[in-house]
Amino acid sequence: MLLGAHEGIAGGVSTAFARAEEDGAECLQIFTRNARGWAAKPLEAEEVARFRAEAARTAMPVAAHSSYLINAAAPDAEIRRKSWAGLADELARCEQLGIFALVFHPGSNPDEAEGLRLVAEAMAQALDAVPGKALLLTETTAGQGASLGHTFEQLAAIREGIPRALRRRAAVCVDTCHLFAAGYDLTTDEGYAATFDALERTLGLGAVKAFHLNDSKKPLGCRVDRHEHIGEGAMGRSPFRRLVNDARFAAVPAFLETELRYRENLAVLRSLVS
Numbered sequence: 190m191l192l193g194a195h196e197g198i199a200g201g202v203s204t205a206f207a208r209a210e211e212d213g214a215e216c217l218q219i220f221t222r223n224a225r226g227w228a229a230k231p232l233e234a235e236e237v238a239r240f241r242a243e244a245a246r247t248a249m250p251v252a253a254h255s256s257y258l259i260n261a262a263a264p265d266a267e268i269r270r271k272s273w274a275g276l277a278d279e280l281a282r283c284e285q286l287g288i289f290a291l292v293f294h295p296g297s298n299p300d301e302a303e304g305l306r307l308v309a310e311a312m313a314q315a316l317d318a319v320p321g322k323a324l325l326l327t328e329t330t331a332g333q334g335a336s337l338g339h340t341f342e343q344l345a346a347i348r349e350g351i352p353r354a355l356r357r358r359a360a361v362c363v364d365t366c367h368l369f370a371a372g373y374d375l376t377t378d379e380g381y382a383a384t385f386d387a388l389e390r391t392l393g394l395g396a397v398k399a400f401h402l403n404d405s406k407k408p409l410g411c412r413v414d415r416h417e418h419i420g421e422g423a424m425g426r427s428p429f430r431r432l433v434n435d436a437r438f439a440a441v442p443a444f445l446e447t448e449l450r451y452r453e454n455l456a457v458l459r460s461l462v463s
């Protein structure tokens with residue numbers, strides 16, 4: 190497992206690499222635009238060049254996280270239109286920057302089947318509109334309200350809804366806090382094994398292209414998304430000890446999203462490697 194964090198982009202996307210280095214990270218995740226607004230200025234050619242130079246200098250894999258406004262499953266046609274356009278635009282920015290994957294939350298819709306179908310259609314449309322190498326990763330969610338993606342079955346249904354020719358660029362990002370909040374218990378050997386057996390049966394372990402490593406402030410199955418520093422929440426250190434030593438994920442980039450104390454959290458994770 191490559192260990193990194195979600196880094197800030199104040200001063201331009203290229204500045205995130207120096208922050209990642211400062212934190213002792215081996216990989217990083219960024220926003221490629223303002224995460225809380227719809228409007229985004231196109232990337233300037235010089236900033237793209239600086240970003241690519243930094244990526245080459247540091248050799249760190251980079252993922253992007255989409256804007257929080259995107260709800261590809263939205264029942265409201267106008268929000269959905271903006272979301273689908275936003276998803277394709279963000280994927281295009283990843284392609285421009287050479288970012289390997291765009292992570293997004295599938296979104297919410299009280300009609301589960303309809304919501305899953307809409308997410309698959311949004312992904313197909315974005316992948317078709319933006320040819321290239323960048324992957325689109327649906328993230329496992331805590332399952333708050335009507336949000337989709339809190340079971341592996343839902344993520345598999347989304348993936349299967351994408352035409353076969355485009356599906357090779359569709360994969361998943363596993364967030365440990367969200368898994369736990371959704372009811373997947375990683376705190377015991379049996380729970381950990383059962384979780385990844387279930388993932389293997391539904392999506393295949395090869396579909397996991399990134400991890401978000403966060404502890405959870407809230408208990409198992411609470412369906413609430415509140416990140417906590419590694420080992421200081423309801424999950425404790427054992428799930429992370431299992432993950433960082435799991436040979437099946439040795440080459441997969443993993444990002445902290447605790448917002449603060451990255452250096453310290455990375456040190457905790459590294460102390461668990463045996």
Ligand SMILES: [Zn+2]
Pocket residue numbers: 328364401446
């Ligand atoms: Zn996450």
